[in-house]
Amino acid sequence: MNNILFVASECTPFIKTGGLADVVGSLPQALRQYEKQEVRVILPLYDEMDEEWKDQLEYLCSFDVQLGWRTQEAHLFTLTYNKIIYYFISNDYYFTRKGIYGYYDDGERFVFFSHAVIESLKYIDYKPQILHGHDWQTGIAIALANILQPIKNMKTIFTIHNIKYQGVMPLDIYEDFFRMGREHISGLEWDGMLNCLKSALFHADKITTVSPSYADEIKDPYYSEGLHPMLLNRADDLVGVINGIDTREYNPSSDPSIFMNYRSARSKKRENRMHLQQQIGLSYKEESPLYVIITRLVEQKGLHLVQHILDEFLNQDIQFIVLGTGEKEFEGYFADIAYRYPEKAAALLTFDEGLARQLYASADFFLMPSKFEPCGLSQLIALQYKTVPIVRETGGLKDTIHPYNELTGDGNGFSFTNYNAHDLLNVLNYSLEIFNNPSEWQQLLKNVNKSQFSWKESAHQYVTIYESLSPELVYG
Numbered sequence: 001m002n003n004i005l006f007v008a009s010e011c012t013p014f015i016k017t018g019g020l021a022d023v024v025g026s027l028p029q030a031l032r033q034y035e036k037q038e039v040r041v042i043l044p045l046y047d048e049m050d051e052e053w054k055d056q057l058e059y060l061c062s063f064d065v066q067l068g069w070r071t072q073e074a075h076l077f078t079l080t081y082n083k084i085i086y087y088f089i090s091n092d093y094y095f096t097r098k099g100i101y102g103y104y105d106d107g108e109r110f111v112f113f114s115h116a117v118i119e120s121l122k123y124i125d126y127k128p129q130i131l132h133g134h135d136w137q138t139g140i141a142i143a144l145a146n147i148l149q150p151i152k153n154m155k156t157i158f159t160i161h162n163i164k165y166q167g168v169m170p171l172d173i174y175e176d177f178f179r180m181g182r183e184h185i186s187g188l189e190w191d192g193m194l195n196c197l198k199s200a201l202f203h204a205d206k207i208t209t210v211s212p213s214y215a216d217e218i219k220d221p222y223y224s225e226g227l228h229p230m231l232l233n234r235a236d237d238l239v240g241v242i243n244g245i246d247t248r249e250y251n252p253s254s255d256p257s258i259f260m261n262y263r264s265a266r267s268k269k270r271e272n273r274m275h276l277q278q279q280i281g282l283s284y285k286e287e288s289p290l291y292v293i294i295t296r297l298v299e300q301k302g303l304h305l306v307q308h309i310l311d312e313f314l315n316q317d318i319q320f321i322v323l324g325t326g327e328k329e330f331e332g333y334f335a336d337i338a339y340r341y342p343e344k345a346a347a348l349l350t351f352d353e354g355l356a357r358q359l360y361a362s363a364d365f366f367l368m369p370s371k372f373e374p375c376g377l378s379q380l381i382a383l384q385y386k387t388v389p390i391v392r393e394t395g396g397l398k399d400t401i402h403p404y405n406e407l408t409g410d411g412n413g414f415s416f417t418n419y420n421a422h423d424l425l426n427v428l429n430y431s432l433e434i435f436n437n438p439s440e441w442q443q444l445l446k447n448v449n450k451s452q453f454s455w456k457e458s459a460h461q462y463v464t465i466y467e468s469l470s471p472e473l474v475y476g
């Protein structure tokens, strides 16, 4: 049996703030079809996790974690879900808090987690040949795996889900966090700071990111958040693999959270919409298409463009709903829009998985004009629910959504290239034109119905990477 241990800070169904959790939850399941290997997953145990899961935890052991000159305790728990074994590391001081990120000491919390992951390898009855870390929270685990070699010949992979978040701290905490010689500082440091993401880029045997376009983009200063020299340096070991989604999990014909299940029938989508709008108090307008946004309300998602043109677009015969939480500026803006257009718009400023699914099921169009987008899962989920994505051509959005072309009849959505509000408005107006042209609209929906992004091909690409790293891994 060949073993791959995923290390991550979030994972469905246990704890989620964004697409990272979806990937860490669904990729191990997709890899199960390859018989001769076993993927397990190790996560922090957050107080925030639902009781439903906490009740299933089995205690394994407790051990000390050396954080520089300090000793911290870690407790290791496990549970099995859908035939995958999950490990959870708990520490009251670091993880018994509300929410999962956003604290002044997030850097320290995940340096602790990384140390604890490496230490836990002594105690679990499972020896990974590959340690696969996801995002900055696990960067130090990848670095320590390389420096300390806790398991002979263990290889490491690091996946960048978003290069914007790097886990940056002042360098003078080095002695507080590490009991290693100062010769290791250069691998962990970037721009005079301790940088968790850079540490992984320096130490990982292989680096992946979540779409081929993003793999190219992050070598460029516009997208690299300062790390392009590192990525150019490691370009031979960097590869982009597009994320898949769990197509059984996101399936409108069986999803229990939506009002009426459907395969592709628009009439049933309408039923969902009627029900949802009744529930949230937005009057239903049969002839007006529904445009939705479901996202973290942060600048990355192109919301400044939306702010520039939404008033103008709302003059058209449409309805608009946003679901999201995040920066106050955007929450305030959308609340104001809903207030000023009570017949046309609603703002649901919350994080609610069930509501998100009802919106995917109800909408005609899904809007995602991101400034940058490593992969993006929401547009893929929208396609699953037969909702037409409107995106900016960047990262994974560019790799998955192809603009509708009236001449050839190809394309599964709408897109625009420049980060420009009026280009967005033009494409929104164009989408409305196509919506109001029955033959074009039917052709577009046919294409949308055929678009599927399951894990099948991407899981295979990961297997190829695992095999290249550890040739003794032989897959069934």
Ligand code: ADP
Residues within 6 Å of the ligand: 017, 018, 019, 020, 022, 294, 295, 296, 323, 324, 325, 350, 351, 352, 353, 354, 356, 375, 376, 377, 378, 379, 381
């Ligand atoms: P990111 O990882 O940058 O947040 P993705 O598109 O990759 O963006 O993934 C976002 C995931 O989070 C999707 O599953 C989306 O449906 C979900 N999501 C985003 N905002 C909300 C919300 N307010 N309520 C419920 N689910 C949300």
